[in-house]
Amino acid sequence: MKGKLILEDGSVFYGQLLSPCQAVGEVVFNTGMTGYQEILTDPSYCGQIVTLTYPLIGNYGVAAIFDQSRKSYVRGLIVSELCFHPSNWRAEGSLIDYLRSRNIPCLYNVDTRAVTRRIRAQGAMKGIIVPADAPEDAIKRLLEAPAETDVVSEVTTERIYRMPNSGPRVVVVDYGVKQNILNSLSRIGCDLTIVPATTSAEDILILDPDGVFLSNGPGDPKAVPYAIKTVRKLIGRKPIFGICLGHQLLALAMGGNTYKLKFGHRGSNHPVKDMFTGRVTITSQNHGYAVDEQSLADLDVIVTHRAVNDGTVEGLRHKTLPIFSVQYHPEAAPGPDDNTYLFKEFLALLRGGK
The missing domain is CATH 3.40.50.880 (Class I glutamine amidotransferase (GATase) domain)
Incomplete structure (x- = not known):
């Protein structure tokens, strides 16, 4: 399913939605080459849509020992290339299944370099992940929703x-x-x-x-x-x-x-x-x-x-x-x-x- 990221400054970035869902949160970027599971379960990301700058995500799969809390608190995940076939001796499953089973919105095949450059230039800002054909009134409601304070x-x-x-x-x-x-x-x-x-x-x-x-x-x-x-x-x-x-x-x-x-x-x-x-x-x-x-x-x-x-x-x-x-x-x-x-x-x- 085609989807898009819309920032509050009007910028739009297209990609593929892993599941038919939507997300609202502050859009930030992380420059780590590994640690995607730790990022997803780090409570410090509560309320945020995280863009991963490293191009290939999910290649070593997931394992329970890497979870940092009882659940994921990120509002959404944005990646360039999502690996559907991981390979690692400790892998207990794929990132694909992990995201789907926890209802974590993920937009992939995105130009994450462009997203990161926009955030670096304009600063972290509110954004939404929606299907590409989402109606304008729904997009407007999501962008106008009040930001979370005491997360x-x-x-x-x-x-x-x-x-x-x-x-x-x-x-x-x-x-x-x-x-x-x-x-x-x-x-x-x-x-x-x-x-x-x-x-x-x-x-x-x-x-x-x-x-x-x-x-x-x-x-x-x-x-x-x-x-x-x-x-x-x-x-x-x-x-x-x-x-x-x-x-x-x-x-x-x-x-x-x-x-x-x-x-x-x-x-x-x-x-x-x-x-x-x-x-x-x-x-x-x-x-x-x-x-x-x-x-x-x-x-x-x-x-x-x-x-x-x-x-x-x-x-x-x-x-x-x-x-x-x-x-x-x-x-x-x-x-x-x-x-x-x-x-x-x-x-x-x-x-x-x-």
Whole structure:
């Protein structure tokens, strides 16, 4: 079935629809060469239509071990060439069947280079995926539908659950946490209690953790004021480590500010410089907002990491308190495990706090 992507600026891109469906969301692009299943199940993509810049998608199939959450949260997927016959020793099925069984709208045979260039020039924007013969009134209704705001409430856990271990007790505030982050914390021995994003600071402290982890998640950090309030109350009470959205919420809670990037950082090939060692590592990233460095000038924090491509803030550390955060995903190793040391640093803070 023929289909099309329509951006809110009027741009139209044609392709083939895998299934007769439609999608509405913010259209973004990801530059990773692999990891399509992780992208589909990363809660940080909630509310978004993801364009993959790598031309061939689905060639190594899918496997349950690569899922990062209980379901897919993307609103749609746009690819150039979709592989119908995967080949990999770990493949348990095809991406085609995966998309169909989960009702994920997919538009393929698209000029993804043109889509990406448009987003880079105009910025991430709302878009829709519809059949090529969709009536104009239906297209208009979809484009005029209000944008989602608090998408964290859609992806957070509904109940408290545990991943027991023998090490320090850590409360993970789930704003849309990826399974591999939980696995990374568990791997270093942390006894994890995962709580919903709306959990108050008081209820977190009642659990008497040795530290608090602020997870990744989707959307604008300012759209979840309850989370900022909670983090503000936790500062100075427990060691804190934040990743991605958790990093942004921590900056806001300490008095900083955030802003929306033109087209965000999404991919597994983003260079980040450690400002202390001068070392550059390749990181996996997925965010559309960043911390405003000027807003940190009078705060007791220092910038520890910086994006090589555009100079944006990629890491913070409090000058006196056991608090630090990074904007990228150290658990999502795009090859070498160069950034997993951050989990060990958190473990050191937890033991020091005890």
